[in-house]
């Protein structure tokens with residue numbers, strides 16, 4: 001097994017991962033879940049929200065796999081997709097500014113926006129949001145949606161809107177983003193609860209106006225992060241299906257780490273996410 005593992009650390013609005021380029025490098029790694037935990041460990045590893053692998057793909061230009069801090073594998077990662085797109089373009093793994101990326105949650109299309117030879121922003125077509133309970137997955141009739149669905153947790157009544165962007169999101173609207181039950185509902189729902197059998201990324205959204213929402217998240221497998229790209233998409237979808245926002249206009253989602261712009265396009269039914277991707281450092285990890 002190789003002992004020197006080249007890596008790149010990148011972040012999207014502070015949501016940071018260790019990226020391993022398994023297209024350029026041919027190294028063998030320990031089992032991915034365990035290695036993700038090790039890399040993410042602040043004390044004995046590099047420290048991150050998880051690990052992202054860039055791999056060859058049969059169906060797209062490249063493939064992305066994402067592992068959370070706890071080693072669990074997720075099917076999608078919005079901030080990760082923007083960073084994968086920047087990395088692939090910067091390192092000539094792709095030959096154009098627009099290309100496809102395979103994820104376990106489906107195929108997406110990324111376009112890097114280059115400004116003075118630097119990738120300044122990335123737009124990812126995240127595909128269609130999934131709203132049926134059977135698609136989240138969420139307990140209840142699989143052919144029904146859960147939009148402001150009444151639930152009771154620890155004796156308190158809540159209304160939840162469930163959205164999948166390839167990974168599950170439980171969205172709660174709040175009056176004040178500074179006053180959320182994130183520390184109770186986050187751990188309760190994130191990593192396995194009968195309501196969400198595969199867990200969920202637990203998001204809280206405050207309406208500022210029809211095109212501006214504040215969002216905070218307790219992520220499945222990683223806990224509170226600075227930002228969640230798929231979560232921002234889910235927050236915008238939840239805002240629109242609860243008639244707080246509209247399709248075909250840019251919606252700004254204000255996350256702890258910064259802003260993302262989301263559009264739900266009527267003509268394609270696709271969600272477009274635009275935001276930054278930043279390289280923090282490169283290095284060598286010693287197994």
Ligand SMILES: N[C@H](CCC[C@H](N)C(=O)O)C(=O)O
Nearest residue numbers: 074077078079167228229230
């Ligand atoms: N931070 C990621 C989400 C990771 C998803 C993971 N927490 C899960 O679904 O288990 C994002 O930018 O979309």
